[in-house]
Amino acid sequence: MNEKLIINDATLRDGSHALLHQLTSEQVELYCNKIDKSGVDIVEVGHGNGLGASSLQVGESLTPDRVLLQAARKSLKNSKLGVFVVPGFATIEKDLKPAIDIGADVFRIVSHCTEADTTEPHIKFCKKNGKTVFGVLLMCHMLEAEPLCQEALKMQDYGAEGIILMDSAGYSLPEDVKTKVSYLVENLSVPVGFHAHNNLGMAIANSLEAVKSGALIIDATARGFGAGAGNAQIEALAAVFQRRKEINSSLNLYELLDAADIAEKFIINSMPHTSSINIASGLAGVFSGFEKHVVRISEEFEVDPKDIFFELGKRKILAGQEDMIINVANDLAKDRQSKNDCFYITATG
Amino acid sequence: MHVAILGTGNIGTDLLIKVLRSEFLDCSIFAGRNYKSAGMQKARTLDVPCSDKGIDYLLKNKDQFDLVFDATSAESHLKNLFSLKKMGKKVIDLTPSNNGMMCVPSINIKASLKHKESNLITCGGQASLPVAYSISQTHDDIEYLEVVVSASSKSAGPASRANVDEYITTTERALKYFTGVKKVKTLLVLNPAVPGVDMQTTIFAKVKNHNLEKLSSFLDTIVKEVQSYVPGYRIEIGPIWEGNRIVVIVKVKGLGDYLPKFAGNLDIINCAAVTIAEEYAKEIKGNERKVNYK
Numbered sequence: 001m002n003e004k005l006i007i008n009d010a011t012l013r014d015g016s017h018a019l020l021h022q023l024t025s026e027q028v029e030l031y032c033n034k035i036d037k038s039g040v041d042i043v044e045v046g047h048g049n050g051l052g053a054s055s056l057q058v059g060e061s062l063t064p065d066r067v068l069l070q071a072a073r074k075s076l077k078n079s080k081l082g083v084f085v086v087p088g089f090a091t092i093e094k095d096l097k098p099a100i101d102i103g104a105d106v107f108r109i110v111s112h113c114t115e116a117d118t119t120e121p122h123i124k125f126c127k128k129n130g131k132t133v134f135g136v137l138l139m140c141h142m143l144e145a146e147p148l149c150q151e152a153l154k155m156q157d158y159g160a161e162g163i164i165l166m167d168s169a170g171y172s173l174p175e176d177v178k179t180k181v182s183y184l185v186e187n188l189s190v191p192v193g194f195h196a197h198n199n200l201g202m203a204i205a206n207s208l209e210a211v212k213s214g215a216l217i218i219d220a221t222a223r224g225f226g227a228g229a230g231n232a233q234i235e236a237l238a239a240v241f242q243r244r245k246e247i248n249s250s251l252n253l254y255e256l257l258d259a260a261d262i263a264e265k266f267i268i269n270s271m272p273h274t275s276s277i278n279i280a281s282g283l284a285g286v287f288s289g290f291e292k293h294v295v296r297i298s299e300e301f302e303v304d305p306k307d308i309f310f311e312l313g314k315r316k317i318l319a320g321q322e323d324m325i326i327n328v329a330n331d332l333a334k335d336r337q338s339k340n341d342c343f344y345i346t347a348t349g
Numbered sequence: 350m351h352v353a354i355l356g357t358g359n360i361g362t363d364l365l366i367k368v369l370r371s372e373f374l375d376c377s378i379f380a381g382r383n384y385k386s387a388g389m390q391k392a393r394t395l396d397v398p399c400s401d402k403g404i405d406y407l408l409k410n411k412d413q414f415d416l417v418f419d420a421t422s423a424e425s426h427l428k429n430l431f432s433l434k435k436m437g438k439k440v441i442d443l444t445p446s447n448n449g450m451m452c453v454p455s456i457n458i459k460a461s462l463k464h465k466e467s468n469l470i471t472c473g474g475q476a477s478l479p480v481a482y483s484i485s486q487t488h489d490d491i492e493y494l495e496v497v498v499s500a501s502s503k504s505a506g507p508a509s510r511a512n513v514d515e516y517i518t519t520t521e522r523a524l525k526y527f528t529g530v531k532k533v534k535t536l537l538v539l540n541p542a543v544p545g546v547d548m549q550t551t552i553f554a555k556v557k558n559h560n561l562e563k564l565s566s567f568l569d570t571i572v573k574e575v576q577s578y579v580p581g582y583r584i585e586i587g588p589i590w591e592g593n594r595i596v597v598i599v600k601v602k603g604l605g606d607y608l609p610k611f612a613g614n615l616d617i618i619n620c621a622a623v624t625i626a627e628e629y630a631k632e633i634k635g636n637e638r639k640v641n642y643k
C-alpha cells in the first residue's frame with residue numbers, strides 16, 4: 001500500500017450538478033489558484049456530465065466548457081487539468097479536439113458500466129494525441145465484479161492507463177467496494193480508481209476501503225460538493241489518510257482546509273447533505289445527479305419525489321436518461337388520478 | 350421489383366424479413382461476408398439466395414435487381430460508393446454515412462424517389478424528425494432543438510457502438526436540414542436493462558412563444574402518416590410545456606420480425622427503407638406500363 005495515490009479533485013465538475021451547471025470562470029480561477037498548492041494531482045473541470053453535455057436533458061451550462069477550461073488552464077501550474085468525456089454526449093470533433101487545444105492533460109472517457117465498447121474511438125484518439133487517458137465505468141453498483149472487470153479490460157485494451165469505478169448512485173457499501181476494487185486490481189495491469197457518492201453516508205468509508213483494496217486513483221471534492229448527497233470530502237479524506245501512515249499521498253491538509261473554506265464561501269450555494277430525497281435516490285440505485293430534476297418535476301406533476309426515485313430504480317434508469325423522470329412522474333400522476341376516480345365512483349355510487 | 354440486400358447483420362436480416370413480406374418486393378440477393386453469420390443462416394432457412402462475396406457479387410450480377418439496400422456500416426458504405434454508382438441502381442443507405450439525400454418518408458418521400466441514393470439518417474433521426482419538423486412548421490422562433498435517444502443495449506450492434514460520434518453528427522445534420530434550426534444537439538444513451546426497454550426518443554425545443562394546440566394538431570396528421578409504415582410508433586407524452594421547454598416523448602415498439610419488439614430503433618429504420626423501396630417499385634411499374642402501352 002505504499003505506492004503513491006493519484007488524487008482527482010472533481011469539485012469543479014461533479015459540483016457543477018449541485019450548482020445546476022451555473023459555474024463561472026471567476027469561481028474556477030479562484031479555486032484552481034488555491035487548490036494548485038494543495039498537492040492534488042488532477043483538477044477536473046466542466047459540466048457535471050462532462051464536455052459537450054450542456055443540454056435541456058441534463059441542464060444547460062451558464063459558461064461554455066471552453067471558457068471554464070481556459071480559466072483553469074491559466075491557474076493550474078502544479079496540478080494537471082482533467083476533463084470528463086461521455087461518448088453519446090461529447091464527440092471527438094466538437095469537444096475532444098478543442099479540449100486538447102486548450103491544453104487539458106488528463107482525459108477520462110466514460111460509459112455506463114456495461115457499455116465500455118462505446119469508448120474505443122475516444123480513448124484511442126486521446127492516446128494518439130499523447131494525452132493521459134483513463135476509463136470510467138459509471139453506476140458500478142449495477143454490475144458484479146467479474147462482468148465489471150470484463151468491461152474494464154476492454155478499456156485497458158483500447159489504451160486506458162487507469163480504470164475508475166464510479167458509485168454514481170452512492171448505493172455501495174464498503175464490502176461491495178472491497179470485492180469489486182480488489183477483483184479489478186488483481187486482473188488489470190493498470191491502476192484502479194474509485195469515485196464515491198454519499199447518499200447512504202458511505203463516501204469516506206467507501207473511499208478508504210477502496211484504497212485498502214488497492215485502488216490508486218481516488219476522487220474527492222471540497223466539502224464533498226457534488227451531485228445529490230455529494231462525494232467524498234477531500235479535506236476529511238486527507239485527514240483520514242494522515243492517520244494511516246501506510247497511505248501515501250501528496251495531499252497537504254492545511255492547504256486543502258483553506259481551499260475548502262474558499263469553495264464554501266465562493267462556490268457552494270447549498271451544502272450537499274444526505275437529505276431524505278438523496279437517501280431515497282441512493283437506496284433506489286439512481287444516479288445522484290437526478291436530484292434537482294426530480295424535485296422540479298415532482299412539483300410540476302404533484303407527486304412524491306421519493307416515489308419517482310424508487311420507480312426510476314425499478315425501471316433501471318441510467319445517468320443521462322433524465323427525460324425518463326417525466327415518463328415516471330406522468331405515470332405516477334395518472335395512477336393517482338385513476339385511484340381518485342375509483343374513489344369518486346365508490347363515494348358517489 | 351427485385352432488390353439486393355448488402356449486409357447481413359441485425360439490420361440486414363430484419364430488413365430481409367420485411368422485404369419477403371412485401372407484395373411489391375422480392376429479394377434476389379442477400380450478400381455479406383460470412384456464410385456462418387446468424388443472419389446468413391437465417392436467410393438460408395428462408396430459401397433466399399445468399400453470397401459471402403459482398404459488393405463484388407452484386408457487381409457481377411447487377412442484372413438481377415433494381416435496387417440495393419446497404420445495411421453495412423458508414424465506413425463500408427463510403428468504400429462501396431464507387432461500385433454502387435457503377436451499378437446505376439437506386440440505393441437505399443441504412444448507415445449513418447452522411448451521404449446521399451436524407452429521407453424521412455413522412456416528410457419527403459416524393460422528392461427522395463427522384464434521387465439515386467436515399468439515406469435514412471439514423472434510427473433516432475427517423476423517430477425524432479417527424480416531431481422536430483412539426484415543431485418547425487408550427488413555430489417560427491425556435492432557438493434550439495434537442496433530441497435524446499435511448500435504446501436497449503442489445504439492439505445496438507458492434508458497428509453502432511464503435512460509431513457513436515457518427516450517429517450524433519448525422520442526426521444533428523438532419524435536424525438542421527429538415528427544420529432550418531441552426532442550434533441543435535443529439536444525445537444517445539444505451540440502457541442494458543433486461544428485459545429490454547422500448548426505444549424512446551425525446552424532443553426538446555426552446556421557443557419564444559409556444560403554441561401547443563397548433564403543434565398537437567400538426568402532430569396528429571404526421572404521426573398517422575408515420576404509423577402507416579411504422580405501426581409501433583406513438584407519442585408517449587406531449588406536447589407539454591415543462592421547465593420552459595416544449596417536450597414530446599416518442600416510443601417505438603418494433604414488429605419483432607428478426608429482433609425483439611423492444612428494438613424499435615432497428616424497426617423504424619427498416620420500415621422506412623421498405624416504404625421507400627415500395628414506392629419506388631410502384632413508380633417503376635407505372636413507367637413500364639406507360640412504355641408498354643406506347
